[in-house]
Amino acid sequence: MSISLDQYRQWLAERHSVRAFTPELVEHGLIKAIFTAAQQAPSNCNSQPWRVWLVRGEACERLRQQLVTAVSQGEIYPQDFTSVENFSGLYRERQIDCARALYDAMGIERTDKPARLDAMLRNYAFFDAPQVLFIGMNKAFGYNNALDVGIYVQSLVLAMHAAGLGACVQGALAHHAPLVRQFVNMPDDVGLLTGISFGYPAPTPANSARTTRANFDEVVTVIE
Numbered sequence: 581m582s583i584s585l586d587q588y589r590q591w592l593a594e595r596h597s598v599r600a601f602t603p604e605l606v607e608h609g610l611i612k613a614i615f616t617a618a619q620q621a622p623s624n625c626n627s628q629p630w631r632v633w634l635v636r637g638e639a640c641e642r643l644r645q646q647l648v649t650a651v652s653q654g655e656i657y658p659q660d661f662t663s664v665e666n667f668s669g670l671y672r673e674r675q676i677d678c679a680r681a682l683y684d685a686m687g688i689e690r691t692d693k694p695a696r697l698d699a700m701l702r703n704y705a706f707f708d709a710p711q712v713l714f715i716g717m718n719k720a721f722g723y724n725n726a727l728d729v730g731i732y733v734q735s736l737v738l739a740m741h742a743a744g745l746g747a748c749v750q751g752a753l754a755h756h757a758p759l760v761r762q763f764v765n766m767p768d769d770v771g772l773l774t775g776i777s778f779g780y781p782a783p784t785p786a787n788s789a790r791t792t793r794a795n796f797d798e799v800v801t802v803i804e
């Protein structure tokens with residue numbers, strides 16, 4: 581089986597983050613097929629360091645309530661892994677562009693702080709998805725193992741795309757690690773890296789947001 585590079589590029593470009601979902605649950609058989617496909621991701625020494633917790637249905641509803649309540653009350657919990665939240669320079673510009681694409685699609689003015697706060701809170705409501713997953717790895721692992729998990733995450737998101745589902749990888753869901761850890765009964769030696777809301781995309785303005793990408797010359801240095 582083979583597809584052309586052009587077809588692959590077009591198919592990749594069709595994927596975008598989905599931030600509104602219908603209430604329809606993804607059935608167990610399809611979930612298993614998607615995760616089985618993603619398990620093909622390569623990793624250092626084939627260590628497959630990712631650990632996944634899938635929360636669906638009524639449990640997802642309970643966790644949604646708990647997270648939204650905690651975040652709305654301004655509770656801030658530590659993350660399991662350190663991360664850079666404040667970009668500068670080029671990276672800050674890209675961060676602003678991506679926020680603008682979403683807010684423009686949703687009709688939110690840059691100065692409308694309450695609306696932006698509501699949009700941020702949608703992260704913790706899993707964008708209404710009836711299922712969400714959390715991905716972790718051993719706390720003792722380093723950047724090379726986190727790379728493995730990143731490759732796994734992309735494999736998973738693309739498997740969902742192939743199945744006609746939408747997904748949003750959410751660093752925000754690692755911001756309240758203790759609450760999530762307790763809910764899913766995560767072992768002490770595993771740290772939470774990210775969460776992913778996924779399901780069937782709902783036809784809403786938020787899902788019409790599209791982002792751009794840097795050109796080849798901005799990214800690749802060729803030495804010959």
Ligand SMILES: Cc1cc2nc3c(=O)[nH]c(=O)nc-3n(C[C@H](O)[C@H](O)[C@H](O)COP(=O)(O)O)c2cc1C
Binds near residue numbers: 596599678751752
């Ligand atoms: C590691 C990672 C963390 C992200 N965290 C969030 C998040 O917390 N909330 C959110 O709405 N989108 C989040 N995103 C989605 C990005 O904003 C999105 O992938 C990027 O703007 C490119 O847009 P696209 O996915 O539509 O192509 C995250 C993506 C990645 C890969």
